[in-house]
Amino acid sequence: MEKHDVVIVGGGVAGLTCAKYIDLSGKDYVLISKLLGGNVFNASTIYNFPTHREIEGSILATEMVEATNIDKIVFDSVVSYKDHVVKTESGEEYYGKAIIVATGSNPVKLNMKAPDD
DSSP, X not given: OEEEEEEEEOOSHHHHHHHHHHHHHTOOEEEEESSSXXXXXXXXXXXXXXXXXEEOHHHHHHHHHHTSOGGGEEEOOEEEEETTEEEETTSOXXXXXXXXXXXXXXXXXXXXXXXXX
16 A cells, blocks of 8 residues: 555646645645546636636646646546545555545536527
């Protein structure tokens, strides 16, 4: 079992941001996610993100991934969590003094017509 100060579950904007700041703090961490970029990757345009006034979602996601220490990323799915131990689909176990769950959400399509331009 790998032991870390922090285990981050999720590779979207929140998880990648956590990874960036935990890395800057000097703490040991691992980020576990099957994919990186989250829902932002599929967004056409993001407005008023703290580092950009306007940017395409895929470009923002790519920039965030590039700013993350790739050696700290495990490409896998989490299947369980108990007593500070995260278990993945591949059977690996990761202990963390702290666990950050940054799994985001699934977009929900509203049943309504788009406004006229």
